[in-house]
Amino acid sequence: MPEIYFPEEDSFLLSDVLKKEVPKILKKNPNPKILEIGSGSGFQVETLLSLGVHPKHITLTDINPDAFKFLKEKFKHSKVIHSNLFDKLNKKYDLIFFNPPYLPEDAREPKGSRLATTGGKSGSEVVKEFLKDAKNHLNPDGKIFLLTSSLTSGINWSKYNKKVLAKKKLFFEELVVWELSL
Numbered sequence: 001m002p003e004i005y006f007p008e009e010d011s012f013l014l015s016d017v018l019k020k021e022v023p024k025i026l027k028k029n030p031n032p033k034i035l036e037i038g039s040g041s042g043f044q045v046e047t048l049l050s051l052g053v054h055p056k057h058i059t060l061t062d063i064n065p066d067a068f069k070f071l072k073e074k075f076k077h078s079k080v081i082h083s084n085l086f087d088k089l090n091k092k093y094d095l096i097f098f099n100p101p102y103l104p105e106d107a108r109e110p111k112g113s114r115l116a117t118t119g120g121k122s123g124s125e126v127v128k129e130f131l132k133d134a135k136n137h138l139n140p141d142g143k144i145f146l147l148t149s150s151l152t153s154g155i156n157w158s159k160y161n162k163k164v165l166a167k168k169k170l171f172f173e174e175l176v177v178w179e180l181s182l
């Protein structure tokens with residue numbers, strides 16, 4: 001059974017970005033529609049709520065059925081959807097963010113944590129699928145915050161404008177949070 005992902009270094013880096021960037025978004029639009037792909041334990045959504053985002057404008061998702069049940073119980077005032085990426089979603093959002101599984105396959109990784117950490121052979125398979133569809137769910141001035149690692153290879157960013165919002169060096173990799181727009 002896949003485990004629910006509780007916050008690690010990547011979660012903290014993305015949360016710091018939300019703390020810096022979401023107040024700027026709220027200044028321009030007090031009710032932005034926000035989607036998180038792969039909400040895990042809901043750590044990022046707790047950050048959004050602490051920043052004053054209205055729960056009814058937040059959509060949480062996860063492919064892991066246990067994470068879905070956990071989130072549904074915990075965030076009763078938000079929309080919680082059991083979905084593989086955008087499969088069960090048909091709306092557009094002002095902000096979409098994702099701390100994805102981004103590591104290349106490694107036989108030493110325990111089975112229970114692979115769904116949350118391993119993004120296929122090159123580490124980018126889930127990210128590539130995400131990028132294929134994310135643009136179709138973004139409002140015209142919308143933004144995407146996406147975390148990747150220096151170990152994630154082979155991403156084609158060509159459909160997006162991109163800039164770096166934050167970086168963090170760990171001892172075997174560097175994490176980056178990107179802002180993507182159309």
Ligand SMILES: C[S@@+](CC[C@H](N)C(=O)[O-])C[C@H]1O[C@@H](n2cnc3c(N)ncnc32)[C@H](O)[C@@H]1O
Pocket residue numbers: 004005006007008010011014037038039040041042043044061062063064067083084085099100101115116117126
């Ligand atoms: C690295 S964890 C991040 C969890 C949480 N957002 C955080 O920042 O702590 C990645 C999450 O994405 C979920 N996930 C993996 N593949 C997915 C997919 N194809 N669609 C939706 N969620 C997915 C995992 O179950 C896991 O909860």
